[in-house]
Amino acid sequence: EAGVAQSPRYKIIEKRQSVAFWCNPISGHATLYWYQQILGQGPKLLIQFQNNGVVDDSQLPKDRFSAERLKGVDSTLKIQPAKLEDSAVYLCASSLQGGRGETQYFGPGTRLLVL
Amino acid sequence: GENVEQHPSTLSVQEGDSAVIKCTYSDSASNYFPWYKQELGKGPQLIIDIRSNVGEKKDQRIAVTLNKTAKHFSLHITETQPEDSAVYFCAAMRVDYKLSFGAGTTVTVRA
Numbered sequence: 001e002a003g004v005a006q007s008p009r010y011k012i013i014e015k016r017q018s019v020a021f022w023c024n025p026i027s028g029h030a031t032l033y034w035y036q037q038i039l040g041q042g043p044k045l046l047i048q049f050q051n052n053g054v055v056d057d058s059q060l061p062k063d064r065f066s067a068e069r070l071k072g073v074d075s076t077l078k079i080q081p082a083k084l085e086d087s088a089v090y091l092c093a094s095s096l097q098g099g100r101g102e103t104q105y106f107g108p109g110t111r112l113l114v115l
Numbered sequence: 116g117e118n119v120e121q122h123p124s125t126l127s128v129q130e131g132d133s134a135v136i137k138c139t140y141s142d143s144a145s146n147y148f149p150w151y152k153q154e155l156g157k158g159p160q161l162i163i164d165i166r167s168n169v170g171e172k173k174d175q176r177i178a179v180t181l182n183k184t185a186k187h188f189s190l191h192i193t194e195t196q197p198e199d200s201a202v203y204f205c206a207a208m209r210v211d212y213k214l215s216f217g218a219g220t221t222v223t224v225r226a
Contacts, residue, residue, distance in 0.1 A: 004158070006158075040218070040219070041218055041219070042119075042121075042204050042206070042216030042217055042218050042219055043159065043204075043214075043216050044216070045213055045214070048213070056211075056213070091158055091159070093158075098212055099212060100146070100147065100208065100212055101146070101147040101166055101208065102212075103149065103161055103164065104149075104161075104214060105161070106151070106158035106159045106160070107158050108156070108157055108158045109157075109158045
């Protein structure tokens with residue numbers, strides 16, 4: 001079974017530029033998560049999708065971050081304009097239905113450096 | 116919301132010794148507790164999990180214990196090997212099915 005795929009793996013941009021990350025979850029997984037992992041910290045949830053609908057985006061800085069999962073499969077997370085404090089690893093994860101006790105499977109992440 | 120504290124932040128052990136990482140959580144309604152291992156340049160990988168109706172679970176050299184009354188759970192790695200060197204994260208699942216993660220423990224196994 002193929003895991004969660006993410007691209008690109010690394011990205012370096014200057015502040016105020018825009019950037020986009022792509023994620024393809026495990027086939028058949030209805031729930032998709034985007035996490036932000038700052039160096040030395042655990043992952044923090046940014047947004048959760050159930051199929052093509054947003055379940056929770058309460059922690060997403062909506063003035064600069066946006067995400068979509070138009071067909072309920074792959075997803076894109078965008079930052080525009082980027083700030084220095086956005087430097088982090090952006091992790092995508094998926095689970096079968098997002099229910100209680102379900103395992104979340106993580107992708108390799110996209111490492112973003114904002115200069 | 117759920118608050119998960121993890122200790123220690125770094126742990127160095129001699130190969131063959133045991134390693135123990137402890138986590139506490141604040142929400143007594145949390146009932147699912149996974150542990151993830153993150154190697155350099157990779158995403159977190161689930162290594163073991165435990166549900167609140169179980170006090171202990173073991174998988175080869177890895178075991179997890181849960182004390183619901185005290186709201187803490189621990190990861191035990193026995194007979195550590197160099198490939199056990201990584202960052203380990205505990206997490207607790209809240210009533211809204213979201214995971215709250217600890218800050219991580221960097222484990223170094225000395226040969």
